[in-house]
Amino acid sequence: MAPSATAEFDALKPTPHGADNTNNIEGLDPKFTANVINAIGPKASPRVRQVFSSMIQHIHDFARENQITVDEWMQGVQLMNWAGKMSDEKRNEGQLVCDVLGLESLVDAITFKLASQAGDTATASAILGPFFRHDAPLLENESSIVHGVDDGEVTYMHGRVIDMKTNKPIANAYIDVWQASTNGLYEQQDENQVEHNLRGKFKTDADGRYAYYCLRPTPYPVPNDGPAGKILELLDRHPMRPAHIHLIVVAEGYKPVTTQIFDRIDPHLTDDSVFAVKDSLIVDFVPIKNNPKATLELEYNIALVPN
Amino acid sequence: MAPSATAEFDALKPTPHGADNTNNIEGLDPKFTANVINAIGPKASPRVRQVFSSMIQHIHDFARENQITVDEWMQGVQLMNWAGKMSDEKRNEGQLVCDVLGLESLVDAITFKLASQAGDTATASAILGPFFRHDAPLLENESSIVHGVDDGEVTYMHGRVIDMKTNKPIANAYIDVWQASTNGLYEQQDENQVEHNLRGKFKTDADGRYAYYCLRPTPYPVPNDGPAGKILELLDRHPMRPAHIHLIVVAEGYKPVTTQIFDRIDPHLTDDSVFAVKDSLIVDFVPIKNNPKATLELEYNIALVPN
Known part of the structure; x- marks a missing residue:
């Protein structure tokens, strides 16, 4: 075919x-x-x-x-x-076709506006994308999701989940995080990565705090061996996505948020192939001191909307 | 899935x-x-x-x-x-989804209008549908496409292929004909029918004449075990198609026509599930005399537009 x-x-x-x-x-x-x-x-x-x-x-x-x-x-x-025909449990090509036409980002924005009436202080949403898995392992705070990647910049990512109205910490919130490896592939696309590499679920403590080690994300092309790639070729567009980390944050009594955060230094922030970048989701990775496990730090707080 | x-x-x-x-x-x-x-x-x-x-x-x-x-x-x-996922060489479900939304009939009408500028005397087009096969056998005029069907009304279908401007006969025109059996299934949907049952290709003689035996067509539902059927269910619509015979007619020097002819007595002429009926394509099957091989006759002339 x-x-x-x-x-x-x-x-x-x-x-x-x-x-x-x-x-x-x-x-x-x-x-x-x-x-x-x-x-x-x-x-x-x-x-x-x-x-x-x-x-x-x-x-x-x-x-x-x-x-x-x-x-x-x-x-x-x-x-x-x-x-x-290309779609299976590891790949959703129909979704990717919509993504390169901007449709997932648009319905995400519509859904966010309808659900939140949130004002500007809540963490904005961004598209789920096709690489989320429902079964990421629950890990301890301060642990690492990085396994067998030698060429990445390890980042200590931490922060708090807070109520967007009161700014109070939310305990027992769950953070699902996933990202591509330095070769541009998520673990389910790459048989050389261990199961659930660069993927994990964390729970905030009594102060609403979470912390884990991940990679500074790197830009990568969306898979372009199928119809989405064919559309990009017809439209004379590149397949690159700016470097990003996926997050889903859920807490009892709050509206869940699905989002992505983007590295401010990425050259593709203004021409994301799936149109997912929002200014409020651009973050700064900074050098870390006195931590032998990481070279960079990202402090990121997530503000949820109460139900 | x-x-x-x-x-x-x-x-x-x-x-x-x-x-x-x-x-x-x-x-x-x-x-x-x-x-x-x-x-x-x-x-x-x-x-x-x-x-x-x-x-x-x-x-x-x-x-x-x-x-x-x-x-x-x-x-x-x-x-x-x-x-x-449902589509293969014998079934095109993406096409059927479009058909129940009227899209194939619409692009067929657009294409016909763009290509022909034909006026009202040329044979009108109708949608190809998902059951055409490119490899129908070339048969002699006066032969039958009906094999192993006991409960059908055999029809002697004959006529001429003519030039829509001059009304002169067109020799060596090819007529591809296909139709469903009395159980509502085309041969490729039904393992109990022989290969190429109710399907054939005929060539006009020097006078532009063709003739073959086929069935009076019977109404049938489009396959409704997939997404097209799900859409029909959601829309509270039935899946029935009015009784019809598919034809493709091609001749050197003329624009080809893909069409369907419909039986005037069918109750679904006004609510075809794929919106393909045109008034000019409704025909009358009449009793035949002095022909032991058939009970009905359909004389049908096809007018082609010169290139």
């Missing part, structure tokens, strides 16, 4: 009819889209009716405005099917 | 925030979509730039207008991946 799909995408070229950006093509049934929407039956839920009506209208408008041909549409179908 | 995806789709319910149908959600970056579109590089082809810019704008508008949440978006991703 993959090679032929790739070859056919190379054929996506300007068509003779070009762009006229009108939604009226002479001779098309003007009621066609209304008929499709009106086929929705009475037992569809209000939310399903709303979402699918809008989706059908947008998809049809897109096809008419751009005079999408059967051949072009079939290339899209093949790309969709190719993404599904 | 399939069972959990199905279960999660059942959770698609009205969300508390409801619909406000605005594209402005306070606090979202108003430049976000423009940034994603502007990331397209200078080497992207003009057609790619046009199509993807429009697609990104529509997808983002859809997400904002409906306040799509991360959970809802992830259900869409799982549906996309599920469709890909």
